[in-house]
Structure formats: C-alpha cells, structure tokens
C-alpha cells in the first residue's frame with residue numbers, strides 16, 4: 202500500500218514516514234500542495250496525510266483533488282491545533298479524518314486499521330470475480346420505517362431481475378450509492394461494479410471512458426483503451442449523477458441499452474455488452490426532461506422500477522436507529538464502544554430537518570463523539586443549527602416566514618413519531634389522539650419538499 206505525506210514541517214514528516222514505513226507502506230513525500238497533487242497523480246496513494254498549513258495552499262483545498270484521483274485515496278488532515286469547525290468542515294468535504302499535531306500514533310494506527318480494512322474489501326469487490334458474498338463487508342441498510350422497508354423490497358426484487366435497468370433517485374446523502382452496491386452484491390453476479398460520475402468528465406472524455414477507443418482514434422490515443430462497458434462485463438456499470446450526462450452521450454447510452462452493442466471510439470466493430478445498467482441522481486429527471494436537458498426516451502427506458510429514496514426527515518424513527526448505529530460504529534473505532542445518546546440529544550436529532558440526510562447525520566455523530574471526549578454526549582456537542590429552535594417551537598420556517606398551522610402540526614407529528622421510534626400507539630397517546638386518527642393523519646402527510 203502507498204502513502205503520501207504532504208507537509209513542510211520536517212519533524213512531523215519524519216516521524217510519520219517512519220511510522221508508515223514500519224506499518225509496511227511505500228511512502229512518498231511532498232513539501233507543497235502543488236507538488237503533492239502532482240506526485241499523487243503518478244503514485245496513486247491509498248492514503249494521503251496533508252498538513253492543514255502548507256507554504257502554497259491551505260491543506261483542506263487538497264481534499265477534493267486528492268479524493269478525485271479515481272483510486273479511492275483517503276485524505277487525513279493534520280492541523281497544528283484542533284479547530285472543531287474546521288475539522289467538521291474538512292470531514293464534510295471528504296477528509297477521512299482530522300488529526301491534531303503532534304500526532305498521537307496510537308490514534309493514527311486505529312484510524313488506519315479502519316481505512317485499510319475498508320479498502321481491502323472494496324478492492325476485493327472490484328477485482329474479485331469470484332466474490333464471496335458471505336465475506337462482504339458492506340454497510341447494512343439501516344432502517345425500519347415503511348419507506349425504507351419498501352426500498353429494501355425493491356432492492357431484493359431488482360437483485361433477482363438482473364436485466365432490469367436500475368434507477369435510484371434521492372436527495373444528496375440519502376444512500377443512493379449504498380443501494381446501488383447492495384443490489385449489485387445481492388444479485389450475485391460475478392463481474393465487478395464499475396462506477397462513473399457523469400458530472401466529473403467532459404463529453405469527449407466521458408465517451409472514451411465509457412466506450413474505450415482504438416489506437417489512433419484521436420491525437421492522444423496512442424494505445425487501444427478498453428472502455429468501462431468492457432471492464433464491467435458480467436458485472437454492473439453504475440452511472441452516478443446521471444442527470445448531468447451530456448445529451449449526446451445520452452443518445453449513445455440509449456443505443457447500448459436497446460441493442461447491447463457498442464463501438465469503441467474510432468472503432469468499426471460492434472462489441473457486445475452484458476453489463477447491468479444502474480444509475481443514480483439527485484436531480485428531478487422528469488423536470489430535466491421537460492427542460493429538454495434529459496432525453497425522454499432514455500428516461501422511459503430506465504424508469505422501470507425506480508427506487509425513490511426517502512429523505513431522512515421523512516423516515517421518522519430511522520433517525521434514531523441510524524444515530525445509534527453510528528454512535529456504536531464510530532464509538533468503537535475510537536475505543537469508546539460504551540457511548541450512548543441521551544434523550545435530550547435524541548429529541549434535538551428528531552426535530553432537525555437533515556438537509557444532508559444520512560451523511561450529515563453521520564458527520565454530526567462523529568463530531569459529537571470527538572467533542573464529548575470520554576464524557577456523555579450532550580446537546581452542546583451538536584452543531585448550532587441543530588440546537589436552535591425549530592419550526593414547531595418558533596412556528597416559522599428557516600427564512601423566518603410564519604408557518605400555517607397544518608405545517609407546524611405535521612412537523613410535530615413527525616417529531617413525536619421519531620422519538621417513539623415509529624410506535625403508533627405511543628405517538629397517538631402523546632399527541633392526544635386515537636390511533637386511527639393518527640393513522641389517517643399519517644396517510645395525509647404532505648410529501649416533503
């Protein structure tokens with residue numbers, strides 16, 4: 202495994218390099234951000250340790266270029282002093298971990314243990330054509346709300362019907378990628394899951410990435426290159442952020458879906474593709490179709506059994522199930538498996554609207570665990586916007602506009618439902634209504650915007 206250390210401070214660099222080499226890593230070093238990114242491109246490190254302060258750039262600005270190298274590089278930021286807001290910001294933007302200097306190497310080792318085992322399993326997933334599903338270490342899809350149970354049913358159904366295209370829609374952080382992986386793994390197909398982010402490449406690059414190119418197809422095409430459709434043979438090709446796919450590529454994709462045939466760029470022979478199609482988007486595809494930005498025929502072709510992931514705020518008691526799961530998971534990685542949430546924290550978590558969904562919840566829990574140290578998690582350890590009064594108390598939305606009564610009521614029903622873990626009888630009794638009245642109200646709850 203390879204590690205890259207980007208830091209201009211000699212002492213940290215030296216100690217860290219020794220530590221990493223002892224752990225069996227091939228280590229490369231860079232003094233500046235620019236040099237770091239250049240080295241990373243050739244070196245493809247599994248982990249990169251980046252100082253927050255570098256001579257030419259703020260280390261956090263390297264998170265994005267380093268994590269998008271396409272090799273699953275995990276970025277650890279090293280700060281001179283812990284500033285919580287920056288730590289949270291860094292982790293929200295893709296950093297794996299945020300350490301304070303001087304580094305506590307026991308702690309670094311613990312975090313690396315987790316990263317290494319995750320990377321091992323994802324490498325196995327990607328490369329092993331004889332994937333042993335019993336060993337699979339995928340994240341379980343946590344949740345018991347009716348909405349997520351429906352999703353789980355669809356996941357099973359789609360895993361059994363291996364030729365049906367899969368379309369997953371949902372807000373950012375709602376678990377689209379997790380669902381795609383689950384379907385792939387449950388379907389027991391032998392090929393790899395190959396992912397492509399449609400927003401990250403230009404039209405020309407996307408085309409040669411997908412279909413490959415013949416030698417000499419264009420100036421830079423010095424050798425024949427296989428496209429992802431070929432690499433995904435016998436497996437799954439997963440288009441993330443499908444809504445961003447350029448129209449010209451959409452037309453080509455539709456053709457592959459219809460005929461199972463494609464040609465390399467500059468090629469003249471048809472190649473057969475048996476990769477299963479999956480796609481995810483957080484955009485409103487019907488709206489994009491109306492705006493002429495997404496092909497209607499492609500939309501109908503893939504919209505067979507679409508999975509619409511509910512937002513976290515629609516999932517009631519799942520908020521607490523997930524929060525508990527992350528408290529245990531993250532707590533264990535910090536050696537604090539005894540950590541639990543108390544009821545005042547739970548109440549605040551239930552009342553919040555979760556624009557960043559499950560990913561945001563995970564970040565909030567991680568942050569709270571870091572802040573709580575070895576003590577109990579208290580409301581103070583939650584970010585200000587979660588601690589602040591919310592619509593039910595203020596009767597107003599985030600923009601300060603006063604809300605109509607039905608909306609305040611709905612918020613309150615959702616909140617009580619969450620805190621009783623979706624127990625209808627208890628919810629009804631707290632709200633002072635009969636169970637049947639509650640059920641009728643739940644049916645009428647407006648879909649959240």
Ligand SMILES: Nc1ncnc2c1ncn2[C@@H]1O[C@H](COP(=O)(O)OP(=O)(O)OP(=O)(O)O)[C@@H](O)[C@H]1O
Pocket residue numbers: 340341342343344371372373374375376377378379380483523559560563
């Ligand atoms: N039901 C769930 N149970 C457990 N973990 C979940 C669940 N849903 C999402 N997660 C976790 O939340 C995080 C975000 O999920 P994921 O990356 O799948 O979201 P996404 O919809 O693809 O987000 P984006 O739109 O930003 O790409 C991941 O760490 C994932 O493991």
Ligand SMILES: [Mg+2]
Pocket residue numbers: 377378441
């Ligand atoms: Mg995603």
